[in-house]
Amino acid sequence: MFRVILRFARKGAFPLALTLATSLAAQTPPERVPPTPPSVPAVPKPTYPDSTSGLEHLAKDVTRAQAQNDAARADALLQSFVLPNSYDWYDRSFGRGAADVVGKYYEKAAPSVAPYLAQTFLDIQQQDFSQIQALRYEHSCADDAAEDAYGVLLRRREPFPIYELRFLNGGKFIRIFPIAYVDGAFRFLLSPDFRPPANSQKDTASDTHSSNSSQAPPVHRVAVGGYVQAARLIKKVQPSYPEKARSEHISGTVKIHAIIGKDGQITYINGVRGVCSLAESAVAAVRQWRYSPTLFNGTPVEVDTEIDVNFQLSQ
Numbered sequence: 568m569f570r571v572i573l574r575f576a577r578k579g580a581f582p583l584a585l586t587l588a589t590s591l592a593a594q595t596p597p598e599r600v601p602p603t604p605p606s607v608p609a610v611p612k613p614t615y616p617d618s619t620s621g622l623e624h625l626a627k628d629v630t631r632a633q634a635q636n637d638a639a640r641a642d643a644l645l646q647s648f649v650l651p652n653s654y655d656w657y658d659r660s661f662g663r664g665a666a667d668v669v670g671k672y673y674e675k676a677a678p679s680v681a682p683y684l685a686q687t688f689l690d691i692q693q694q695d696f697s698q699i700q701a702l703r704y705e706h707s708c709a710d711d712a713a714e715d716a717y718g719v720l721l722r723r724r725e726p727f728p729i730y731e732l733r734f735l736n737g738g739k740f741i742r743i744f745p746i747a748y749v750d751g752a753f754r755f756l757l758s759p760d761f762r763p764p765a766n767s768q769k770d771t772a773s774d775t776h777s778s779n780s781s782q783a784p785p786v787h788r789v790a791v792g793g794y795v796q797a798a799r800l801i802k803k804v805q806p807s808y809p810e811k812a813r814s815e816h817i818s819g820t821v822k823i824h825a826i827i828g829k830d831g832q833i834t835y836i837n838g839v840r841g842v843c844s845l846a847e848s849a850v851a852a853v854r855q856w857r858y859s860p861t862l863f864n865g866t867p868v869e870v871d872t873e874i875d876v877n878f879q880l881s882q
Contacts, residue, residue, distance in 0.1 A: 649680045651750060653673035698736070699734055703730055717842070727747060796874075821840070823838055824839050831858040841876075
């Protein structure tokens, strides 16, 4: 389950040791009871404080255990990152929609979390990203955070802090995000997939033909690619470039998830990814956009689409 590179391991050593052990067992007199092997002391449950220094200490202990080939210690530390009762936690923290999608998936993926992090830590060490820094985000807008942090921070039901681990090498860094402190330990999370509220009527994918009808079921919402939907844009409000982002020379693309009503007006909008200050400006502008109605078999339908808004500083 846990991958550790043993520097003294060599090919074929285990089969040879097994053969040797079998041979010795065969030579042991029946009346002689082999000695009981010494018990391996249990690795205590890791405890670290809910702070940036606590997370940094945990990350350093993981790298140290891996460097020393202490598999039991490293595995115990990495297993502590697994989120328990993931469905209930996502339900409390982000709502039932996130629980139904991400919480259920996490339950299935939980056995893979520790091995994934083990390999990630090993890869980071091999690339010599040795300096460790933890960041703690409490407010909904943090331009310092990863681009996919915007949607996570904004949609917390309670303002609990979310952490990010950074491994630095000069001016470059690798990040592990998101992490939250849950039930006395730091837990690695999966970013929630924020979808719009369920349609009051069935979408095409969930509709079925009734036994006494030969007609196709009505379509209430269709998924349309961003570039295709952009051709139907009839009113565009240009987002303002936030002064904070301009002064800090921040640029990039904001990804927005939107539902466009049958009349072409946006009925649901959700910033998914982007630097926070840029994302807030983009959402405020896109909320005012208007599209020509989308027709399906001559009937107006809602559109589920993604919109990219680019912010580029002039040279």
